[in-house]
Amino acid sequence: MERLECQWCHAQNPPETRSCEHCGAPLDRANLVSDSGWREAPRLRDMAKFQFSNSTCQVEGELVPVAEINLSPGDGVIFEHHTMLWKDESVPVGVYPLGGGLKRSLGGMPYVVTQAGGPGRIAFSRDAAGEIVTLVLHPSMELDAREHAFLAASHSVRYSFERIKGLTNILHGGSGMYLDRFVTAGEPGIVLLHGYGNVFERALGPGEKILVEPGGYLYKDSSVNMQAVQLNVRTGLFSRGMYMAEMTGPGRVGIQSMYHHHASE
């Protein structure tokens, strides 16, 4: 039987499907890839719906899209509590067990991460125009995301955080003190990120490097090494260095086109 492969998450879909059933990416639109190799993340069609476990996610709106999740009994999502837009009164919420509360607090991250369980509906959105990126994690995958960029993740994804190593990286890296880390074990899962502006992705080969504005970094495979490097930019008599995030492959790197630092960060 003929199947349609999603060019974003590579899942197989039945013919005549307009949006991928696993990530919501439109299946009837060509990939947009720049000459330099950046691929634009698929703009999810308004009201597109996709499935994870026995639950569904519907993406609503286009300027500041909302991820509305209809949780089945036994399913759940984890999220930072301030991204909740609305919920059914009956949906239970609880604290996601997580170590390192003091470190997180010092790093300006939420003290705890929250989880909600089915059955019922809960919806999430962020504080600036942008787009939702659905990252499907196959079993045994690791993904790092910019702190506060994560909108929600399915309950099968293990969430933790990694301290960014090196004083230079912390002081000049522009990505905060921590990275959110999402890991899958035996089950697949999804991570929903909100990127400000448009989101672009590039796959780096082993040893391949790219310099990224630190505020533009959104996510990366954990196999990608991120290091703050100083560029010597001379302006007349004064010399002042500027810092960029040097990404070294192998792996995917995702960036957002609107990268000023918002009040929420």
Place this chain on the structure above:
Amino acid sequence: MTTTPAPGAAQATTYVCRYCRLPSDASGTSCPSCGAPVDVRAAVSDSGWVEQPAVRDMAKIQFGQSYCQVEGTLVPTADFGLAPGDGVIYSHHTLLWAGTGTHLEAWSQGSFFTRTYAGMPLVLMRASGPGHVALSEDRPGEVIVLPIPPGRGFLVREHAFLAASDGVDYTWQNAPVWLQTRSGDDTEYEYPIGPYIDLFVARSGRPGLLLLHSPGNLFVRDLTPGQAILVQPGAWVYADTSVSFGLHAEYPASGGFLWGSYEYRTVWLRLQGPGRVAVRSIFEKPERYSGLVASSGMTSHRW
């Protein structure tokens, strides 16, 4: 996804616009009363929220002898073509441009002190025709056009107001929800939807036109009598005057740790029908409201 065809767009010459609820002419591409496109399917989420469609670029809305043309899609501009004797009120910071012949004047209403205290525009402006005046806000979003039948009105979040026609009375009232917090000897009042909410009522015998700017996308739903929904206080935009407001605190299950339940209590705005409510997808980061000692009446639930 649930989609429903535009009501009678192809078959009939009149229909009731699903967004402004007024009889309208289906021969055009936009509702002449609110600018909503008539030839697109409604986007309705499975849970029942209707996404307000963006006013089509360059769509025109008629009111009295004047009209408003909405221009642009990211940060749309409301460009008013005012007939002689017609006018609109607006806040001066939204003025984008005006024709040289358009008469602009200060329009003052209500208590100087309370408006200053609330951080609201001290003096509103009124533009009167003949001539053009154009208004826009400072964030990507949508212009929401609400025709108001005579004698009816809307409760609106403060600072969402873009313009209102001459036939609309603009007043405000104390916010129906508030919290009192205490830290040491300091007692403060907190207002999750702001200290005041705007009330726009069309004078009896005369319809009015109200324009709001909503950052992000806007979603609308009709609540039946007694039906309630929990929304982020910062996301509420407008409601029928029949909708009641309350607060609801929710404490996540934390395995007995106080920090989990206290710091991460979510304070929701509880909207209860009957009536229409609208929320936007963009909202400010919610406050934690620590040291809560009193409120306007808040229900709570501990998971």
